[in-house]
Amino acid sequence: xxxxxxxxxxxxxxxxxxxxxxxxxxxxxxxxxxxxxxxxxxxxxxxxxxxxxxxxxxxxxxxxxxxxxxxxxxxxxxxxxxxxxxxxxxxxxxxxxxxxxxxxxxxxxxxxxxxxxxxxxxxxxxxxxxxxxxxxxxxxxxxxxxxxxxxxxxxxxxxxxxxx
Amino acid sequence: xxxxxxxxxxxxxxxxxxxxxxxxxxxxxxxxxxxxxxxxxxxxxxxxxxxxxxxxxxxxxxxxxxxxxxxxxxxxxxxxxxxxxxxxxxxxxxxxxxxxxxxxxxxxxxxxxxxxxxxxxxxxxxxxxxxxxxxxxxxxxxxxxxxxxxxxxxxxxxxxxxxx
Numbered sequence: 442x443x444x445x446x447x448x449x450x451x452x453x454x455x456x457x458x459x460x461x462x463x464x465x466x467x468x469x470x471x472x473x474x475x476x477x478x479x480x481x482x483x484x485x486x487x488x489x490x491x492x493x494x495x496x497x498x499x500x501x502x503x504x505x506x507x508x509x510x511x512x513x514x515x516x517x518x519x520x521x522x523x524x525x526x527x528x529x530x531x532x533x534x535x536x537x538x539x540x541x542x543x544x545x546x547x548x549x550x551x552x553x554x555x556x557x558x559x560x561x562x563x564x565x566x567x568x569x570x571x572x573x574x575x576x577x578x579x580x581x582x583x584x585x586x587x588x589x590x591x592x593x594x595x596x597x598x599x600x601x602x603x604x605x
Numbered sequence: 606x607x608x609x610x611x612x613x614x615x616x617x618x619x620x621x622x623x624x625x626x627x628x629x630x631x632x633x634x635x636x637x638x639x640x641x642x643x644x645x646x647x648x649x650x651x652x653x654x655x656x657x658x659x660x661x662x663x664x665x666x667x668x669x670x671x672x673x674x675x676x677x678x679x680x681x682x683x684x685x686x687x688x689x690x691x692x693x694x695x696x697x698x699x700x701x702x703x704x705x706x707x708x709x710x711x712x713x714x715x716x717x718x719x720x721x722x723x724x725x726x727x728x729x730x731x732x733x734x735x736x737x738x739x740x741x742x743x744x745x746x747x748x749x750x751x752x753x754x755x756x757x758x759x760x761x762x763x764x765x766x767x768x769x
Contacts, residue, residue: 442693442694442695442696442697442698442767442768443696443697443698443761443762443765443766443767444690444698444700444708444765444766444767444768445697445698445699445700445711445761445765446700446701446703446706446708446709446710446711446765446766447699447700447701447710447711447712447713447732448701448702448703448704448710448711448712448713448723449712449713449714449719449723449733450714450715450719450723452715452734453713453714453715453719453733453734453735454713454714454715454732454733454734454735454736454750455701455702455713455733456701457733457750458711458713458732458733458750458757459699459701460750461750461751461754461757462697462699462754462757462758462761463697463699465754465758466696466697471695471696471697472694472695472696472697473695473696473697473698473699474693474694474695474697474698474699475698475699475700475701476689476690476693476698476699476700476701476703477701477702478701478702478703479702480702496699501699502695503693503695505689505693507683507684507689508683509683510681510682510683511679511680511681511682511683512679512680512682512683512684512689513677513678513679513680514677514678514692515675515676515677516675516676516677517674517675518674518675518676519671519672519673519674519675519676520671520676525640525669525671525676526608526640528678528692529606529638529640529667529669530606530636530638531606531635531636531637531638531666531667532606532607532630532635532636532637533606533607533609533626533627533630533635533636533637533638534606534607534608534609534637534638534639534640535609535611535623535626535627535637535638535639535640535660535665536608536609536610536611536639536640537610537611537612537619537620537623537639537640537641537642538612538619538641538642538643538644539610539612539640539642540612542610544608544610545610546610546611546612547609547610547611547612547622548611548612548613549611549612549613549617549618549619549622550613550614550617550618551614551616551617551618555613555614555617559612559613559614568611568618568622569613569617569618569619569621569622570616570617570618571617571618572618586618586621586622586624586625587625590625590626590629593622593625593626594626594629597607597609597626598607601607601608601609601610602607602608602610603606603607603608604606604608
């Protein structure tokens with residue numbers, strides 16, 4: 442990975458230069474990433490006209506903004522679930538909304554009609570709005586996030602995926 | 606890494622459940638990350654009240670939003686330069702604004718007064734606004750991002766850091 446570093450005060454032409462270099466390499470089919478250190482201002486990667494957006498426009502597939510209190514990585518594509526998991530370093534990974542991944546899951550629902558669509562053999566626990574009136578569905582425990590958290594945690598630890 | 610997966614339709618209580626689980630583990634000092642698949646809507650990690658923001662509030666140190674066309678990782682802290690570089694996979698990495706890192710650099714400036722503060726023994730090229738009127742400063746070439754791009758690329762490739 443070739444690392445190209447430019448510094449300079451505000452309005453000195455850094456971004457113009459680095460955009461030109463980004464265009465040069467991305468037009469050759471190279472995978473270009475850009476990291477920008479942001480002092481004081483809030484980082485908003487999606488805002489049109491901002492420097493970070495300009496790097497995306499110039500062909501950078503990953504733009505990183507580092508502010509005083511947070512750091513944002515912005516890929517201009519949808520990463521696959523496996524890519525996502527491969528990039529995360531944590532003790533616990535919370536996953537929400539990946540319906541098509543075959544792995545142990547908790548199903549949340551408002552009522553039993555919704556459950557019929559979502560419960561499968563990977564489902565070890567049911568929660569959400571339905572837990573205000575039910576405690577069991579087809580042999581699967583229905584647990585409330587506030588009242589039954591200890592039982593939920595016990596199920597999570599005996600059923601969830603552990604990935605090194 | 607323990608992976609906990611919840612699915613369900615909108616307003617079913619997924620985020621309430623996963624926030625409670627996030628609070629449970631983060632209060633134990635565990636490093637928690639949250640990944641959310643977002644269908645259709647635009648992902649704005651910083652907006653107050655959004656689900657992704659709620660995971661940060663519940664103690665998740667990394668929140669990931671995956672939309673149809675982009676993917677955003679949001680750490681609630683400033684990553685170090687070495688951490689950033691370690692997380693990037695690319696052919697070319699553009700780095701802007703990291704004044705304190707000791708590595709080969711291009712200095713951009715509006716005038717020669719600014720150069721006095723920024724040029725050091727790591728500086729192999731000068732560019733930016735000053736390149737409209739100068740071509741050399743203390744033996745270092747001053748090159749224009751549009752007019753002199755081939756020379757800039759040649760200098761970049763002979764001076765920049767290459768990191769495997």
